Amino acid sequence: MDIQARVSMNVDDLRAWSSAKDEPRWLIERRVHALELAGTLELPKVEKIKLEKWDIYESGDYKAENAWSGLEDAPEVVRGLVASPVKGGLIVQFNSDVVYTKLSESLAVQGVILTDLHTAAKEHEELVKRYLFQAVKPEEHSLSAAHSALWSGGVFLYVPDGVEVEAPIQAIFLNDTSGVRFAPHILIVAGSNSKISYVDHCISSRDDIKVLHNGVVEVFVGVGSKVQVASVHQLATATTDFTQRRAVVLADGGVEWIVGEMNNGYTASDTKTLLQGNGSISDAKVIAIGSGDQKLSCTTQAQHFGRSSVSQMITRAVMREEATAIINGITKIEKGATHCDGQQTERVLMLSPKARGDANPILLIDEDDVTAGHAASVGQVNAEQIYYLMSRGISRSEAEYLVIFGFLAPVISEIPLEGVRSHLQDVVEKKLGRS
Amino acid sequence: MTTLKIEELRSKIEGKEILKGVTLEIHGGEIHAIMGPNGTGKSTLASALMGHPKYEVTGGKVTLDNEDLLEMEVDERAQAGLFLAMQYPSEIAGVTNSDFLRSAINARREEGDEISLIRFIREMESKMKGLEMNPEFAHRYLNEGFSGGEKKRNEILQMILLEPKFVILDEVDSGLDIDALRIVANGVNEMRSPDRGFLIITHYQRLLNYITPDFVHVMMQGRIVKSGGPELAHRLEAEGYDWVKEELGITDETVREV
Ligand SMILES: Nc1ncnc2c1ncn2[C@@H]1O[C@H](COP(=O)(O)OP(=O)(O)OP(=O)(O)O)[C@@H](O)[C@H]1O
Numbered sequence: 295m296d297i298q299a300r301v302s303m304n305v306d307d308l309r310a311w312s313s314a315k316d317e318p319r320w321l322i323e324r325r326v327h328a329l330e331l332a333g334t335l336e337l338p339k340v341e342k343i344k345l346e347k348w349d350i351y352e353s354g355d356y357k358a359e360n361a362w363s364g365l366e367d368a369p370e371v372v373r374g375l376v377a378s379p380v381k382g383g384l385i386v387q388f389n390s391d392v393v394y395t396k397l398s399e400s401l402a403v404q405g406v407i408l409t410d411l412h413t414a415a416k417e418h419e420e421l422v423k424r425y426l427f428q429a430v431k432p433e434e435h436s437l438s439a440a441h442s443a444l445w446s447g448g449v450f451l452y453v454p455d456g457v458e459v460e461a462p463i464q465a466i467f468l469n470d471t472s473g474v475r476f477a478p479h480i481l482i483v484a485g486s487n488s489k490i491s492y493v494d495h496c497i498s499s500r501d502d503i504k505v506l507h508n509g510v511v512e513v514f515v516g517v518g519s520k521v522q523v524a525s526v527h528q529l530a531t532a533t534t535d536f537t538q539r540r541a542v543v544l545a546d547g548g549v550e551w552i553v554g555e556m557n558n559g560y561t562a563s564d565t566k567t568l569l570q571g572n573g574s575i576s577d578a579k580v581i582a583i584g585s586g587d588q589k590l591s592c593t594t595q596a597q598h599f600g601r602s603s604v605s606q607m608i609t610r611a612v613m614r615e616e617a618t619a620i621i622n623g624i625t626k627i628e629k630g631a632t633h634c635d636g637q638q639t640e641r642v643l644m645l646s647p648k649a650r651g652d653a654n655p656i657l658l659i660d661e662d663d664v665t666a667g668h669a670a671s672v673g674q675v676n677a678e679q680i681y682y683l684m685s686r687g688i689s690r691s692e693a694e695y696l697v698i699f700g701f702l703a704p705v706i707s708e709i710p711l712e713g714v715r716s717h718l719q720d721v722v723e724k725k726l727g728r729s
Numbered sequence: 730m731t732t733l734k735i736e737e738l739r740s741k742i743e744g745k746e747i748l749k750g751v752t753l754e755i756h757g758g759e760i761h762a763i764m765g766p767n768g769t770g771k772s773t774l775a776s777a778l779m780g781h782p783k784y785e786v787t788g789g790k791v792t793l794d795n796e797d798l799l800e801m802e803v804d805e806r807a808q809a810g811l812f813l814a815m816q817y818p819s820e821i822a823g824v825t826n827s828d829f830l831r832s833a834i835n836a837r838r839e840e841g842d843e844i845s846l847i848r849f850i851r852e853m854e855s856k857m858k859g860l861e862m863n864p865e866f867a868h869r870y871l872n873e874g875f876s877g878g879e880k881k882r883n884e885i886l887q888m889i890l891l892e893p894k895f896v897i898l899d900e901v902d903s904g905l906d907i908d909a910l911r912i913v914a915n916g917v918n919e920m921r922s923p924d925r926g927f928l929i930i931t932h933y934q935r936l937l938n939y940i941t942p943d944f945v946h947v948m949m950q951g952r953i954v955k956s957g958g959p960e961l962a963h964r965l966e967a968e969g970y971d972w973v974k975e976e977l978g979i980t981d982e983t984v985r986e987v
């Protein structure tokens with residue numbers, strides 16, 4: 295069987311398209327190299343998932359969009375998510391192109407950069423060249439290669455040394471057409487002793503839209519910096535989501551991942567932190583809700599290289615109807631990474647007898663002088679808790695909802711933008727079949 | 730007038746018969762205390778009345794104001810006015826105490842007539858103050874990590890806010906320090922009214938010093954074996970249960986397979 299990703303462009307088309315985007319030569323060459331790899335590498339191995347049976351072969355056709363002059367004409371979904379006026383920054387990708395970018399004057403003055411990635415490759419060439427594909431490499435597998443060859447739109451967010459940004463930077467990726475290329479690449483670079491919070495939302499405008507979302511998020515956390523990345527995916531039933539998120543954290547830096555996998559379609563995501571520096575920290579919180587006959591694979595990983603580095607991973611998944619979830623947590627502590635601490639918890643709540651759930655905690659430890667732990671559970675809603683709530687007059691369905699919402703609360707409450715948080719609550723209600 | 734009428738109630742858990750025919754009638758304005766050695770079926774009675782899914786009712790009849798309680802779902806029993814302060818309240822992570830309380834209050838109201846947030850907070854805070862609860866308990870997750878005594882206070886807070894017609898308190902005094910016992914007892918006394926009935930399960934006279942019962946019942950072997958007035962509790966406190974067993978010819982007071 296042909297198990298490579300199929301790409302819709304040949305080398306000549308790719309060169310022409312990249313040139314038309316006015317990309318620098320090195321970037322064109324990287325794309326071409328990746329395109330060749332896409333044709334030879336195999337699909338990634340995803341624990342207990344037959345990825346080759348998923349709709350992950352078609353990369354889709356590039357669909358150009360005109361820039362938006364403002365948000366007045368933006369679709370309702372976009373306006374509903376955006377706090378106005380925009381405080382920190384906002385970038386919107388519509389299908390294959392970024393159509394709107396706004397960064398507050400005060401941040402621009404401090405040297406913060408927020409642009410689409412094509413523009414960044416031109417205007418901030420050295421930075422982009424240095425970091426692009428350094429965390430998630432095209433060589434890893436054919437989907438990674440296809441992404442590296444064909445990504446479009448995307449985000450470049452840069453925070454200079456010593457700059458602390460309080461207001462979150464928001465990104466929205468909206469897809470409203472089937473068959474188009476929807477492969478944003480997000481590159482976040484935080485200099486030393488800086489601070490930034492980034493929140494994004496990946497959304498389809500209708501549930502019958504069929505595309506492959508092949509997305510990559512690369513985060514580089516400088517010495518002593520703090521980066522928060524929150525991401526909610528709410529893609530259509532017919533859409534397949536393959537997302538790789540990866541952070542590299544230097545000494546005394548910290549990354550916090552907050553992820554809501556709220557898609558209606560097949561989803562495979564991998565959220566990984568490389569704790570490179572001594573004293574680096576990673577905190578990952580993931581929630582997922584599966585419904586219909588969805589298949590979900592959510593992997594979180596922490597790989598410790600630095601001494602005294604600390605990682606925590608929490609995944610909570612709720613499975614309804616005939617949905618299946620494979621939840622993996624991998625804590626790897628390399629030799630020499632003394633005094634590390636790695637903790638992980640995976641919990642799956644099953645709401646129907648036909649739902650399936652599997653939690654796989656894995657500890658790979660090559661150093662003696664460390665602490666590590668894991669907890670995993672797959673179970674039903676606790677009948678005792680439902681009884682307690684009902685004994686106060688709360689109906690069964692409301693009681694179940696409270697318990698489920700409580701189960702997901704540790705992640706929802708961490709979302710940094712009020713608008714996105716309340717939207718996530720609405721999405722959770724919808725995914726749970728309420729309202 | 731509110732009346733809870735229990736007739737020959739029998740109940741099983743995991744195939745084992747625990748309640749072997751309990752008969753008791755409680756009217757509004759009355760306070761009944763149930764005492765009895767460990768493992769004799771007191772909590773089982775409370776759970777069977779509330780409708781705990783694990784307790785299968787195998788016989789008998791219970792009505793609250795002539796409505797068949799045993800036919801109702803747990804939430805319907807609560808809506809009908811029954812309240813049980815549990816011996817071991819559940820902990821529910823992720824659900825704040827105040828969100829829970831508001832849901833419980835609104836569950837009793839018509840859609841569109843929900844309590845306003847401001848009024849709710851004002852009421853909750855004033856009742857918490859009366860129970861000398863730290864306001865932070867409103868924002869903590871429901872019972873999670875609460876100490877034994879804090880859980881009991883939280884049960885009483887719920888009772889006060891929900892204004893039930895009929896209250897069962899299952900060992901609400903266990904785990905309470907001396908001051909908390911007085912505070913909780915005051916909370917209960919303030920709720921006393923001619924149209925509200927109480928069934929108080931306790932092991933000790935100390936609670937009954939604050940809340941004087943009208944009737945005291947002794948439970949053994951899944952039945953009420955003796956009833957009397959407040960003086961019965963005093964005698965039990967002073968002498969224990971041996972004299973009751975002797976009087977009735979009981980050798981093993983716990984619930985036994987027959
Ligand atoms: N889930 C259960 N499974 C098996 N047996 C049970 C269960 N729950 C209660 N029982 C048994 O039923 C009997 C009565 O228990 P119950 O809790 O009603 O006693 P109690 O009178 O409230 O005791 P205490 O004073 O210790 O609270 C005990 O023997 C107990 O072990």
Ligand SMILES: [Mg+2]
Nearest residue numbers: 771772773816
């Ligand atoms: Mg008991």
